[in-house]
Amino acid sequence: MSFVSVRHLTKTYTGHPAVDNLSFELQPHSCIALLGVNGAGKTTTLKMLSGLVKPTSSTIQFHQPTPHGKGHIRADIGYLPQFPVFCDWMTGFEFLFYVGQLAHLSRREAKRRTKELLDKVGLTEAAHQRIGQYSGGMKQRLGIAQALIHQPKLVMLDEPVSALDPVGRREILQLMQTLKEEATVLFSTHVLHDAEEVSDAVLIIDQGQLKYGGTLDSLQQEWQDAAIIIEAQDDLTNQLRNWREQKRIVDFVTEDDGYKILVEDIELAVPFLLHAFAQRQVRLTKFEVAKMSLEDLFLKVVQK
Numbered sequence: 195m196s197f198v199s200v201r202h203l204t205k206t207y208t209g210h211p212a213v214d215n216l217s218f219e220l221q222p223h224s225c226i227a228l229l230g231v232n233g234a235g236k237t238t239t240l241k242m243l244s245g246l247v248k249p250t251s252s253t254i255q256f257h258q259p260t261p262h263g264k265g266h267i268r269a270d271i272g273y274l275p276q277f278p279v280f281c282d283w284m285t286g287f288e289f290l291f292y293v294g295q296l297a298h299l300s301r302r303e304a305k306r307r308t309k310e311l312l313d314k315v316g317l318t319e320a321a322h323q324r325i326g327q328y329s330g331g332m333k334q335r336l337g338i339a340q341a342l343i344h345q346p347k348l349v350m351l352d353e354p355v356s357a358l359d360p361v362g363r364r365e366i367l368q369l370m371q372t373l374k375e376e377a378t379v380l381f382s383t384h385v386l387h388d389a390e391e392v393s394d395a396v397l398i399i400d401q402g403q404l405k406y407g408g409t410l411d412s413l414q415q416e417w418q419d420a421a422i423i424i425e426a427q428d429d430l431t432n433q434l435r436n437w438r439e440q441k442r443i444v445d446f447v448t449e450d451d452g453y454k455i456l457v458e459d460i461e462l463a464v465p466f467l468l469h470a471f472a473q474r475q476v477r478l479t480k481f482e483v484a485k486m487s488l489e490d491l492f493l494k495v496v497q498k
């Protein structure tokens with residue numbers, strides 16, 4: 195059963211829909227990537243879900259009893275903005291302790307949780323250093339810790355790695371993978387590679403509309419062009435033309451050293467072609483099922 199159901203989430207700014215009738219489900223303890231180009235509506239979606247922007251219309255339902263009880267949905271949500279702002283003169287410890295108290299934790303609980311989270315995000319050694327001296331990656335880890343301070347069930351991270359160098363990026367992606375143990379994680383990015391590394395599912399939005407929702411595997415299955423790349427020591431043009439006329443293949447394109455064969459059903463086409471080439475004693479040097487990159491798949495989905 196899903197953890198959160200979002201129905202008809204819409205935000206209109208002066209007649210222009212920034213988010214247009216989005217409906218999706220979030221599964222518990224999963225990491226979901228919200229993918230879209232600049233201006234697609236990612237930040238607006240996350241802000242509406244976290245209660246920072248009022249939707250023009252929506253129904254958002256939590257399906258599981260949350261520890262804070264009905265009517266306190268915000269208490270179950272943690273949020274890291276795209277451009278977090280810190281008090282640079284505070285230490286990491288002071289900041290988290292302060293945020294814990296803002297989240298209505300007792301002083302004792304805020305202190306306990308501060309220590310626990312500093313450890314979780316790898317900042318224990320820097321706990322008493324001023325935030326102004328932190329690197330970008332350390333600030334981002336502190337930002338994630340503040341989003342988790344009140345043990346929310348849903349954590350939303352807006353572009354958590356986009357401003358980081360490859361090392362910082364890796365650290366945060368690894369950290370995000372561990373967050374699933376305690377919460378459902380929804381994060382926005384325009385980098386498909388990040389989504390591929392950590393997410394169980396993706397939501398692709400374009401101009402405020404949901405273009406795809408599901409796992410990366412099913413994205414590949416549903417949207418992958420069915421094509422086989424072959425290279426051979428023989429000229430296969432006539433043979434492929436015949437198969438095209440007989441509708442055994444959809445089409446073929448001559449490439450540098452071989453052919454790209456477009457087929458309707460890859461599962462049927464592979465055994466058919468392998469058998470047919472073997473029967474005709476074709477000297478194949480390459481036989482490969484073509485895989486579109488995630489970037490290609492993303493473009494295909496948003497350009498549909």
Ligand SMILES: Nc1ncnc2c1ncn2[C@@H]1O[C@H](COP(=O)(O)OP(=O)(O)OP(=O)(O)O)[C@@H](O)[C@H]1O
Nearest residue numbers: 207211212230231232233234235236237238239384
């Ligand atoms: N407060 C606002 N007033 C008017 N228009 C807005 C406002 N906030 C966002 N928009 C518009 O809504 C659309 C979606 O913006 P949003 O920031 O949600 O996109 P995004 O996918 O997060 O982009 P980016 O990756 O650049 O952060 C854009 O066209 C933006 O100009």
